[in-house]
Amino acid sequence: MWTDGKTDMQDAGRKRASSTGRVIKSLMALNGDMAHLDKYMQDKWFVLQLAVWALRGVTRVILANNPLSGAVMLLALYWASPWQGLLGTLGVLTATLVAVILGQDSAEVWGGLHGFNGMLVSLLMGAFNSAGDWYLWLMLPVCLGSATSVFFFSGLSPVLDRWDLPVAVFPFNMVIVLYFLCTGPDNPHFPHHLAVPPSSAPPNVTALSAAQVLQGIPLGVGQIFACGSLGPSLLILAGLCLYSPLQAVHALLGSAVGTLAGLSMSVRHECLYTGLSGFNGALGCMAVGGLFFTFSWRTHLLAIACAFLSAFVDIALSNLLGSIGLPACSWAATLSATLMLLLRGSLSTYRIPLARVKAPERNLCSRSRWEAGSTVERDSTDV
Structure with missing residues (x-):
């Protein structure tokens, strides 16, 4: 009786484990x-x-x-x-x-x-x-x-x-x-x-609202889709998290860095509140922070640097193009990320070939495999 009961319990445990695994x-x-x-x-x-x-x-x-x-x-x-x-x-x-x-x-x-x-x-x-x-x-x-x-x-x-x-x-x-x-x-x-340049007149005459600045960080993710509403921006972030939690973290981090860059340059408060200061930083941070580079503490710092560069370039281009009424769009993040992809030196060893780019977590897991494959391909094609 005791043996039968123990066997039944083991079978039930295996079934639960199997169901959980599925x-x-x-x-x-x-x-x-x-x-x-x-x-x-x-x-x-x-x-x-x-x-x-x-x-x-x-x-x-x-x-x-x-x-x-x-x-x-x-x-x-x-x-x-x-x-x-x-x-x-x-x-x-x-x-x-x-x-x-x-x-x-x-x-x-x-x-x-x-x-x-x-x-x-x-x-x-x-x-x-x-x-x-x-x-x-x-x-x-x-x-x-x-x-x-x-x-x-x-x-x-x-x-x-x-x-x-x-x-x-x-x-x-x-x-x-x-x-x-x-x-x-x-x-x-x-x-x-x-388009209105972010540093254009009239100057900021109202006190800066910390709550609205913080709200501008997730809005910076939504502005990648030209979306300036908080609820839809959070839903976009949830969709990104479904693809890759690491990518979602870098999106928020990059938007926060872009907002900080906007604060340092005293851009119009509207740019901070609506996320316009953050979306180029979010794009730059995501591109480097695990997508085109294998995630590590070094590439994480490089992603933050790319976010700062994207944000400052965006402010400069927005002021330049805004003087003739043109938006800077995502030129800043595109140019900054391209520059990072052209880096040489030790950081270039973390670069992932375009044909092998996947979700950041899978890039991290498969790094050793694609490196081994690349070595075999180089050895086999030497003349």
Whole structure:
């Protein structure tokens, strides 16, 4: 009797452990890059495949790659503004479809690498549009601008590949500047607001609110999607955490560093409160803090340095471009992260080849494996 009871208890314990293991395994399958989903979708309808590619494109905006996170972030955009959500959806779908029609590299299309620039183009056009929400004529430049970003991406890719550099958001920054220069604020069909330099007059005349400055830190993460609402920004952060908790931590850290840089330069309080001072710092910090470099205490410090550099460059470019009414967009983070990727010396040993970049936690776990593989490849290709 006692032996039978003990056996039953052991069996029950094994079942509980097995159930817990299955739950943990299922949860693990939902974070990171979800590469298994691509294999599952290979024989599915094109519409379903397109949806997955587009959702990956949504997360690429914030340096992630997870369709489930993309669904959460897209939901946040519709929560903040249904009109902006619609424009973002139109932009990512247009760019992805154009990439498919032009026969771009299938791996890039599946990974959402063509869609995210189109989404950013559409979101910025909507954010600066002065004709108000639901101005349907705006859909025309949104589609054209999103399609144009695919051509820029395709043209820049072989050039930057020589140095193993990502195209990143160079296409978005180029297309949106061209759009604003072509239309102007008084265009009868596509008018837009002029960008205001962060250090412009009138000077700050009210006392600084610490609570609003702290609120601006998570808003800096939302501003990567041109979203200035706290609730949707927190939901975007939750979607990023689903992809990679380490990436989410670096996003908040980078936004805080950008806010601190803005405080040191006495930028307008509005820039601090709305997160505009923090979003370039968040992007720079995420790019270095585990995505393109293996996470360590040294690359963590480098990520903080990149966040400071991105924030200060953003202030400088915003003052320069703002003098003619143009936004600085994410030029600062793009240029700063590219500079960090070109570093030589001991820090370059932490650099991850673009073809092997995954979620930061998986980059950390697989470092020894890809280093071993690279050594074998070099030995086998020596002449």
